[in-house]
Amino acid sequence: MIDLHYWTTPNGHKITLLLEETGLPYRIVPVHIGKGEQFQPEFLRIAPNNRIPAIVDHAPADDGEPISLFESGAILLYLADKTGQFIPQDLRGRNLALQWLFWQMGGLGPMAGQNHHFTQYAPEPIPYAVERYVKETARLYAVLNRQLADGREYIAGGYSIADMACYPWIVPHERQRQRLQDFPHLAVWFERVRQRPATVRAYARAQEVNSAPVVDEASKRILFGQNAATVQ
Known part of the structure; x- marks a missing residue:
């Protein structure tokens, strides 16, 4: 059994996508980040960066004590290796998938x-910042569009954790001021991933946890008011 400490964010969705694809038994432990539940001591023991997602695997491959992991990319790689699924097993294929996983972790996710x-x-609106990040998001969409332009169905060939890492960050494309029709190969890929049965199930789980996301002034203070003192 996997305990998934989760909230309905793109990084959270990555893990439900993979768990639904693999069929691993899992239990969602909601962590309402708008209420500050990510600062609870029991959560910080497994996620010292006070960010979701995190997991606890109660049946690790070494048959030892439960193992906990934080950081969505590390979790995706761990679960892919655990199941032998959604990560190519050959040297070149594996490293292609890992490059795009790290591209998402270091680029698409932070910039979006x-x-x-x-x-x-x-x-208050800061035009320079808005323009900077809307343009950089568009650039990253274009990079992914070019990767998909050779007719491949998925980012690294077969469906992999690279796709699962990227897809949730493309879902809110309209809020990011992006038009998928400007990136036709990306748009085809997006629809292909959206229609996968496991994707449908993963996003249905999100609705069960948080059907009406709200970011009010109180939650903004929690989400955006952190500094070194909140860690210490």
Whole structure:
């Protein structure tokens, strides 16, 4: 059994996508980040960066004590290796998938995240910041569009954790001020992933946990008011 400490964010969705694809038994432990539940001591023991998602695997491959992991990319790789699924087993294929996984972790996610912040949540509009992150999001969409332009169905060949990492960050494309029709190969890929039965199930689980996401002033103070003192 996998305990998934989760909230309905793109990084959270990555893990439900993989768990639904693999069929591993799992239990969702909601962590309401808008209420500050990510700062509870029991959560910090498994996720010292006070961010979701995190997992606890109660049946690790070494038959030892339960193992906990934080950081969505590390979790995806761990679960793919655990099951032998959605990560190529050959040297070149595996490293192609890992490159795109790390591309998402280091580029698409952080840049789209800043896009979300400055276009939706900043207390006052900052035109330079909005333009900077909307343009950078578009550039990253174009990079992914080019990767998919050779007719491949998925980012690294077969469906893999690279696709699962990227897809949830493309779902809110309209809020990111992006038009999928400007990226035709990406648009085809997006629809292909969207229609996968496991994708449908994963997003249905999200509705069970948080059917009406709200970011009010109180939650903004929690989500965007952190500094070194909140860690110490």
